[in-house]
Amino acid sequence: MASVIERPVSDPKGIRESEEILMQTLDDLLERYLNLLDRYQSLQQAFSGQLSAGFLELAKANFLNPNRTRYGQDFYDERMQATTQIDIASLDPVFSINASAVPPVEEEKSRDEPTSLPDSSSSDGPHESEKMTNDARKLHDPLKWFGVLVPPSLRSSQANFKGAVMDAMPALVNVDTEMKQVEIEIRRARKKLGKLRVKPKFPTRMSDTHSKALSNIPDLASYEELYKHLHSHPELSVQEHETSATVAKHLRSFNAYEVQTDIGGTGLVGVLKNGPGKTVLLRADMDALPVEEQTGFEYSSKVTVLDKSDGITKPVMHACAHDMHMTCLLAAAELLAKAKDQWKGTLIVLFQPNEERGGGAKAMVDDGLYDKVPVPDYVLGQHVMALRAGTVGAKIGTIMASSNRFKITLFGRGGHGSMPHLTIDPAVLAANVVIRLQNIVSREVDPSDMAVVTVASLQAGQTENIIADKATLKVDVRTINPRTLERVLEAIRRIVKAECDASDSPKEPIIEELVTFPPTINDENPTKTVTAAFQDHFGSSCEPDTDRSNASEDVTILATCRDRPCMYWFIGGADHRMWDEAVKNGTLHKSIPVNHSPFFAPVIQPTMRTGVEALSLAALTLLQ
Numbered sequence: 001m002a003s004v005i006e007r008p009v010s011d012p013k014g015i016r017e018s019e020e021i022l023m024q025t026l027d028d029l030l031e032r033y034l035n036l037l038d039r040y041q042s043l044q045q046a047f048s049g050q051l052s053a054g055f056l057e058l059a060k061a062n063f064l065n066p067n068r069t070r071y072g073q074d075f076y077d078e079r080m081q082a083t084t085q086i087d088i089a090s091l092d093p094v095f096s097i098n099a100s101a102v103p104p105v106e107e108e109k110s111r112d113e114p115t116s117l118p119d120s121s122s123s124d125g126p127h128e129s130e131k132m133t134n135d136a137r138k139l140h141d142p143l144k145w146f147g148v149l150v151p152p153s154l155r156s157s158q159a160n161f162k163g164a165v166m167d168a169m170p171a172l173v174n175v176d177t178e179m180k181q182v183e184i185e186i187r188r189a190r191k192k193l194g195k196l197r198v199k200p201k202f203p204t205r206m207s208d209t210h211s212k213a214l215s216n217i218p219d220l221a222s223y224e225e226l227y228k229h230l231h232s233h234p235e236l237s238v239q240e241h242e243t244s245a246t247v248a249k250h251l252r253s254f255n256a257y258e259v260q261t262d263i264g265g266t267g268l269v270g271v272l273k274n275g276p277g278k279t280v281l282l283r284a285d286m287d288a289l290p291v292e293e294q295t296g297f298e299y300s301s302k303v304t305v306l307d308k309s310d311g312i313t314k315p316v317m318h319a320c321a322h323d324m325h326m327t328c329l330l331a332a333a334e335l336l337a338k339a340k341d342q343w344k345g346t347l348i349v350l351f352q353p354n355e356e357r358g359g360g361a362k363a364m365v366d367d368g369l370y371d372k373v374p375v376p377d378y379v380l381g382q383h384v385m386a387l388r389a390g391t392v393g394a395k396i397g398t399i400m401a402s403s404n405r406f407k408i409t410l411f412g413r414g415g416h417g418s419m420p421h422l423t424i425d426p427a428v429l430a431a432n433v434v435i436r437l438q439n440i441v442s443r444e445v446d447p448s449d450m451a452v453v454t455v456a457s458l459q460a461g462q463t464e465n466i467i468a469d470k471a472t473l474k475v476d477v478r479t480i481n482p483r484t485l486e487r488v489l490e491a492i493r494r495i496v497k498a499e500c501d502a503s504d505s506p507k508e509p510i511i512e513e514l515v516t517f518p519p520t521i522n523d524e525n526p527t528k529t530v531t532a533a534f535q536d537h538f539g540s541s542c543e544p545d546t547d548r549s550n551a552s553e554d555v556t557i558l559a560t561c562r563d564r565p566c567m568y569w570f571i572g573g574a575d576h577r578m579w580d581e582a583v584k585n586g587t588l589h590k591s592i593p594v595n596h597s598p599f600f601a602p603v604i605q606p607t608m609r610t611g612v613e614a615l616s617l618a619a620l621t622l623l624q
Contacts (some may be wrong), residue, residue, distance in 0.1 A: 026189050033182045040175045210533070210620050213339035214613060223331045223612075224604055226250070228299040230323040231601070234288030234316045236307055237354040240266040243286050243326075247351050250330050256337035257349070260372055264363030266353040271373050272337060277345025280619050281376035282332065283555055284325040285355035290314040294598040309357075320595045321384035321573060324602055326351060328382070328611030335616045343623040348373050350558070358403070358515035361557035370562060378526050379559035379566045380618050382611060385549065386594045387572030388579045390606040392538050392614055393546025394531045394569040400520035401450070401478040402485065403552035407514055408433070408496060411507035414469035426471035427460040429503040433473065433496055434458065440491045451488050452478035452550055478550045480519055517552035523565035526622065530567055533621040534614065541610075546570060551595065567618070571610050573602025 235243050244266040252259050257270030266286070292315035293301045303316045333349045354360035387393065410433065412426030434455045445451045454476045461468035475492065479485040496509050534542040549570070559566035572579075574592050582591035593599035 022189055022192055026186065029182055029186045029189060033179065033186065036175055036179045036182065040179065043171050043175060210342070210537075210617065213335070213342035213620050214537075214616060216335050216338040217609070217612060217616070218331055218334045218338075220331065220605070220608055220612070223327050223608060226330070227323055227327040227604060227608065230326060231297075231318050232299045232301055232303075234301050234303055234318045234323070235286075236290060236305060236314070236316055237287040237309075237357045237360075238265055239305070239308060240286045240353045244268055244351065244353070247286070247326055247330065251333060251349070254334055254337050256340075257333065263369055263372065264353065264360060264365070264367040267360065267364045267367075267369075268351050269369070269373050270333060270349045272333075272340075272347045272349075274340050274346065274623075275344045277343075278377045278623055279346040279348065279374045280622050281348040281350055281379045281558065282329055282615055282619060283350045283352055283379065283381040283558060284329040285322045285352050285360065286326060287322060287354055287356050287360070288316050289319045289356060289596060291317040291319045291596065291598050293317040293319070293601075295601045297601060317598065319597060319600050320356070321600070321602055322355070324384050324573070324607060324611065325382070328608060328615060331608070331612040332615035332619070335612065336619055339616075339620075343620055345623040346374055347619060347623065348376055352555075352558075355554060358405075358517045358552075358554050361554040365557060365561045369558075375562050376559075376564060378622050379555065379564060380526075380530070380615070380622075381553075381555045381568050382571055382614055383553070383568070384573040384595075384602050384607060384611070385570045386574055386592050386600070387570060388574055389572045389576060389603050390610050391541045391543065391572040392534050392569060392610065393543040393571075394522070394527060394534060394567070395544075395546050395548065396522055396524050396527045396531075398480050398519050398521050399546070399548055399568055399570075400553050401452075401480050401548070401550045402519040403515065403517035404477045404479075404485065404489070404513065405515040406475045406477070406492070407510075407512045408473040408475060409510040409512075410471045410473070410496070410500060411505050411509070412467070412469055412471070412503070413506055415467050417465035417467055420467060423467045424503055424505060425467050426469065426505075427467070429499060429505065430458055430460055430471035430473055432503070433499045436495045436499060437475070437492065440488055440495075444487065444491050445484060449484050450478075450480050450550065451484055452476070453488060453492070454478075474514075478552065480548070517554050518556055518560070520553045520556050520566075520568050522567050526565050526567045530569075530618045530621055533617050534569075537613065537617055538610075569614065569618075571607065571614060573607045575603040 230243065230246070233242060235241065244261065248259055248261050248268050251257055251268075251270045257272050259268065259270045261268040263269065288301075290307060301315075301317045304313055305316055306312070307314050329349055329351070333347075336343070336347055350364075352360045352364060354363065385393075410426050410429050412424040412429060415423035437453055437455060440453050441451050455473055456476055457474035458471065460471035477485065477488055477492075479488060493511065496511065500509050531542070531544045535544060546569075553568065555568055556566045578591060579588075582588045585591070593601075
């Protein structure tokens with residue numbers, strides 16, 4: 001690994017000029033492509049007209065050929081087809097018969113007047129007809145048969161048709177070839193523009209130093225076992241006691257980090273000071289979800305626990321890959337501890353509780369996190385997503401949406417199931433609310449903007465013959481624009497009140513905010529710098545402008561509470577064979593389980609190695 005990829009400091013003016021040149025090049029290429037497309041469509045239309053005219057001329061000449069009637073239509077048409085085929089597979093149409101090599105035969109008196117069959121009353125007519133037919137049937141050689149049965153007028157029509165095809169086809173092929181070449185040039189220009197835009201403001205390099213540091217990656221076999229243990233022993237939000245203890249024990253085993261536990265509940269941190277320099281915080285989340293696992297793995301979760309938030313016993317699963325996040329961060333912490341001679345500064349590894357309910361990061365901050373550890377210069381993190389395993393995706397700006405979650409209580413008047421006329425049914429009221437809420441995104445949000453309104457829970461009553469006196473809805477709203485969020489929330493309040501009035505609800509509805517996630521926004525400077533390092537290391541497996549996710553995270557609170565920059569990226573976890581097959585069949589939306597699905601679990605490798613290398617490389621890049 002002796003090669004060094006330099007990324008020198010670039011003059012901002014020079015960068016802007018290069019961008020302008022590339023943008024102009026792209027504009028010129030796109031204009032050229034559109035002109036070629038117009039020309040191709042024009043040629044295609046003309047070619048279709050020539051084909052139609054040629055076929056009509058052939059059909060007319062064929063129909064007027066007297067031999068068609070004389071020797072029987074089926075026999076004649078079969079022979080004509082055998083001797084006038086075009087080789088469609090090649091770009092150069094070729095007829096199977098060379099008409100010029102066939103000796104001409106005398107044409108009938110008038111090709112406009114079909115020759116009738118011989119009169120059957122004639123004594124020698126049938127014998128002559130039978131003789132000609134037998135002679136024709138003996139001519140198995142198509143070339144000889146063509147000369148015997150096809151008059152010159154028909155051969156002329158065929159020659160004209162062949163000429164029309166051969167004149168038009170090369171032009172179409174040439175334009176198509178040129179269009180493909182322009183497409184390649186457009187892709188190359190866009191790739192150059194993308195690389196130019198991710199250049200950092202200060203030099204970075206995938207140097208021998210980083211390569212040497214990454215060579216300290218620990219034996220991942222033991223971490224695979226740790227991952228399986230964490231996966232099979234999940235814990236719900238704010239109940240991650242055993243998980244926190246397992247992580248703390250492993251972190252202390254490195255004999256390198258100052259470990260502090262019980263921050264904001266079950267949260268913990270490890271601090272490794274390594275001389276003067278920047279401070280980088282790497283974060284992973286620890287909590288699991290109330291989902292019954294259906295992956296079928298040997299290490300699948302069979303856990304059920306009492307959810308202290310509502311007193312209900314639930315199955316529990318790591319259905320959002322937090323087990324993989326913890327494992328990758330522990331392995332990266334070991335790697336960076338072993339590679340202390342390759343970086344300077346302070347490293348903080350933070351394991352956060354209660355991410356799924358949006359309270360963990362805030363709880364740790366409110367519990368004096370930054371009184372216990374240094375305030376970081378950068379906050380970094382990653383998330384496993386339903387992408388091809390081994391890939392990394394980053395993005396400047398908003399990479400994940402905000403989330404606002406509510407509990408809505410609707411009131412009715414309960415009674416006997418057989419007497420609905422004496423009640424106000426909150427189930428029907430709730431159903432009407434759910435239906436009306438679906439119109440917010442489709443009819444009140446700008447189509448060029450983004451919003452999601454999901455009613456994920458509706459509860460009313462306990463049994464089938466009692467109409468309840470209230471119903472509860474749990475609603476999740478996702479947006480990226482604060483003004484859009486306010487408009488959506490106003491619409492929810494308006495719809496809920498109106499439906500309650502329409503149902504003559506005896507009490508005003510109650511709308512309670514349960515959870516708030518801010519949008520996850522990647523700051524430009526660290527994102528450019530780290531993304532450049534990712535591209536150097538992961539090559540084409542790194543997407544520098546990945547698609548935004550409408551999922552949400554609270555990681556940015558760890559940065560924005562102290563006005564510090566943040567960067568968050570995605571790593572893929574989908575099995576290569578399954579992913580490639582789904583892409584081939586166009587079934588990605590059906591075949592690849594997504595986060596929070598009972599079937600979601602990343603393939604262990606190369607997901608783990610990618611996650612360990614990404615965390616380590618990001619820290620090394622910023623701790624130069």
